[in-house]
Amino acid sequence: MMKKPPERKKVSDEDAGLINAINSGRKSLFHDLVIKYEQKLYNFGLKMCGETRDAEDMVQETFLNVYRYLSDFRYEASFKNWLYRIASSACIKKRRKSKFAPQKDISLEDFIPDDKNNIPDSLPSWASEPLEKILNDELSDNMSEAILSLPEKYRVVLVLRDIEGFSTEETARILNIKPASVKVRLHRARLFLKDKLKGYFSE
Amino acid sequence: MRENNHDHKKCISIFKRLSEYLDGELDAKAYEEMRVHIKECVKCEVCLETLRRTVALCRNIKMQRVPDRLKERLKSMVHGSPNP
Numbered sequence: 001m002m003k004k005p006p007e008r009k010k011v012s013d014e015d016a017g018l019i020n021a022i023n024s025g026r027k028s029l030f031h032d033l034v035i036k037y038e039q040k041l042y043n044f045g046l047k048m049c050g051e052t053r054d055a056e057d058m059v060q061e062t063f064l065n066v067y068r069y070l071s072d073f074r075y076e077a078s079f080k081n082w083l084y085r086i087a088s089s090a091c092i093k094k095r096r097k098s099k100f101a102p103q104k105d106i107s108l109e110d111f112i113p114d115d116k117n118n119i120p121d122s123l124p125s126w127a128s129e130p131l132e133k134i135l136n137d138e139l140s141d142n143m144s145e146a147i148l149s150l151p152e153k154y155r156v157v158l159v160l161r162d163i164e165g166f167s168t169e170e171t172a173r174i175l176n177i178k179p180a181s182v183k184v185r186l187h188r189a190r191l192f193l194k195d196k197l198k199g200y201f202s203e
Numbered sequence: 204m205r206e207n208n209h210d211h212k213k214c215i216s217i218f219k220r221l222s223e224y225l226d227g228e229l230d231a232k233a234y235e236e237m238r239v240h241i242k243e244c245v246k247c248e249v250c251l252e253t254l255r256r257t258v259a260l261c262r263n264i265k266m267q268r269v270p271d272r273l274k275e276r277l278k279s280m281v282h283g284s285p286n287p
Contacts, residue, residue, distance in 0.1 A: 031281045038277060042269045056273045063277060112215055119246040127249075127256040131263060140265040147261075162261040168228065187222035194257040 015079040023071050030070075034063055037080075040164070041087055047159045048091035050148045058094060062087045077173060084164065085174045088156055103151050111191040126201040139200070146196040150189055157182055158189035213240060217247050221254050 013019070015033065022029050041062060045055030065086050073082060113119050126134055147155060160171045161182070168186075172179040217237055223229050224237050241247045 028281070031278065034277050034281060038274070039266060039269050042273065043266050046267055052270065056270065056276070059273060060276055060280060064280065067280075108219060112218055120249055121245050123249055123252050127253045131256075131259055135260060135263055135265075137265065139260070143260060143264055158261070162258055163264060165262070168226070183223060183228065187219075190222055190254055190257055193261070194254055197257055197260070198253070 013075055013078050016075065019070060019073060019079060023073075030067060033066070037083060038063075041083070044084070044087060044159060044164060045091060047144065047147055047163060048088075048152075048156065049094055054094055058087065058090045061090050065090075081166070081170055081174055084160065084166070085176075088160070088174055092152065092156070103153070106151065106154055106188040106192055108188055108191070111188075111195065124198070124201065126197065142200050143193070143197070146193055146200075149196075150192055154185045154189040154192070157185040158193070161186050162190070214244060214247050217241065217244075218250060221251055224251070225255055225258060 015036075018029060018032055022033070038059060041059045042055055045058040046052065049055050049058060062083065066083060073079065077085070147158065150158065156175065157171060160166045160174060161168070166174065168179050168182050171182045175182070217224075217240055220229065220233070220237065224234065227234075229237065241251055
């Protein structure tokens with residue numbers, strides 16, 4: 001007799017009540033899910049796509065897919081993780097059609113100082129002053145631009161980990177890659193941004 | 204460096220794992236080894252702190268408001284009306 005495949009463990013989910021209500025027929029409650037996640041998803045789209053129109057289309061496409069497949073959702077991941085999985089796929093699909101960022105690899109070697117004298121002996125002011133003193137609109141715009149110039153596979157990891165706040169494991173599951181790959185890509189993306197920030201503050 | 208006989212190779216191996224150090228993803232032994240080195244090495248400390256600040260800036264990046272036209276599109280989608 002064939003063995004049944006092991007059932008995947010279900011996760012507890014803060015959105016379960018709402019999702020169950022929607023799936024039991026109260027379709028208008030879907031708007032509550034939209035309101036809860038629209039701003040986060042839109043900002044995720046902006047970081048990933050760059051263009052407001054693309055981000056808007058991505059958000060709509062994502063919610064349409066969620067609406068379509070919500071009755072099949074089985075809590076094998078949290079709803080939020082599932083939502084970002086759909087959104088990440090939509091962004092990647094959209095970005096492949098554009099030529100904004102080249103899909104090259106970032107080498108760790110590029111950031112290793114070949115001469116230790118290149119590293120300062122004290123913290124630069126941008127890293128030592130209070131965060132609220134340096135984080136203004138101009139810096140936010142500059143960072144967004146730097147994030148957009150990251151090749152996609154690094155950008156999506158950085159945005160999920162350092163902006164959206166997902167763990168290494170969650171990011172790996174959202175992107176269907178190994179946790180070790182998340183760590184490698186994240187470190188290179190952070191070093192890339194650190195370099196850009198250094199350039200921004202020294203200008 | 205604070206010491207003249209400082210091992211630059213050690214700095215490089217630390218540099219490669221700074222994110223894991225910041226994220227608390229190292230085992231206790233590796234973490235302690237790095238902590239001890241960074242405490243003694245100004246240049247590694249600068250690398251760590253500038254990376255820490257980069258991450259902090261990402262985490263605090265300003266969020267944009269959802270445009271009204273997107274809110275309307277989503278509302279229409281939920282209530283089954285055609286898109287504007």
